[in-house]
Amino acid sequence: MRKPFDPFAVFRRDEQIEALKTEMSVGDSALHEDCRPTRFHNRAPIATVFWAHDGGPIRTIIDGRKTRPTGLFPSIKAGFRSMPWDSLLEEQVMQLADISSRIGYLLAQPHRIEIQVRNNRGKPLTYFPDLLLRAHRSVVKELHAGKAFCDIAAVPHASPLSDYELETVIVEVKADVDPRDGDDNYRDKLKFAKQVYGRRGFHFFELRASKHLKPSFVRLARLMDWRKNVALDIHDEEACLDAFAGSSKTQRWRVEDALGGGSMGRVKLNGLHYRGFVSIDLRMGQVDEADVWLRSGGGRA
Structure with a gap:
């Protein structure tokens, strides 16, 4: 039986249980000139990571107020739990992750990051990543090399996965043309989040649809998923x-x-x-x- 992924073990269990937050130290160069991270008396955290108490998705997305497609994806890699999605592209990526022999665990909407910045009326920038994966280190290497995620999912893995071989991957799924691409504050938020993950040994990737979700393999994954x-x-x-x-x-x-x-x-x-x-x-x-x-x-x- 698969051992469930414990986010608190990655982020130091004692600190998470005590305060449910992680202190980060990132320089001012990480954000836009008028949107710099704020440190209060050099003691308060610049960024705080919040996880759900039950270890599942921190938000369920489906609240009856969305005007776009939303749904739940029953995932074997998530311990047979249903993972929420609010984009068909997110569902497709989860189907590929579930089919991959080199991915041992997935979690949608895994946590929330709050980033303290200046000139934002005292409000933090909030970021919800789309997906967290526990993947074999070869997956990380191939993503860094520019290989398509659908091609990565198709590769077999002959031996069982060991916890020591798995690395944490954070995924942001995007269409080829995203209305937020021209938003400087949003791009700065992603850059800052990437630095936060990097300091914790996590790997952050943006997956664009045309490159990573090829129709032929996405169709195959959907057909296999129906009867899994x-x-x-x-x-x-x-x-x-x-x-x-x-x-x-x-x-x-x-x-x-x-x-x-x-x-x-x-x-x-x-x-x-x-x-x-x-x-x-x-x-x-x-x-x-x-x-x-x-x-x-x-x-x-």
Whole structure:
């Protein structure tokens, strides 16, 4: 069983429980000239990070007042909890994260950052990131190299994920043309948030739709997501093991045949992929010759 991600453990549990805030020290150069961070008597924090008491999303988004699409995404990587979204792009990114063998945990609307600045009528700048991921370090490396997130999600991972290999990734999902792109205060807020995350060892990325959400793979992820909650039991796992015949790798069609063949065999194999029992190479789509790796320990070391 997967060990749930504990945000308080990352941000020092004793300090979070005591005050639910983290002190940050960032220079004035992080913000716009007329929107600099304020330090009160060199003791109060410039930025404070607030987490939900239950470890889930800090805001649910769906309040009946939105005029744009909103919804809930049932995520296996979130411990079978439903994650809120207020953009179809956010839902698509969560579908890709749920399908990736190199991502061990996801949390939508993970926390709120309040940034104390000058010339803002005494009010802090408030930032809610879209998504928090616990991802294998190779995912971080590939994102820094400019690789598309959909291509990253398609890559298999043959071995179980270890907590020591996972790094925290903060994701901001955007359309190609965002009305806030020309807002200097908003851009400064993102720059400051990125420095806050950097000082805590977190990685911050903005994902633009045209580059990171390619229609062909997004369509595949949506089709797989519809049936990911298929019922599986120990007999399905034993049939899957028989298909490998003592090896750690085989072809997709062999496993599907062992699971009953046809649509049911394909759906069950996809369900085992989501649960981390196996890892399917999805770079060529759902082709019969695709490689499938057997992952011991249910996907987590």
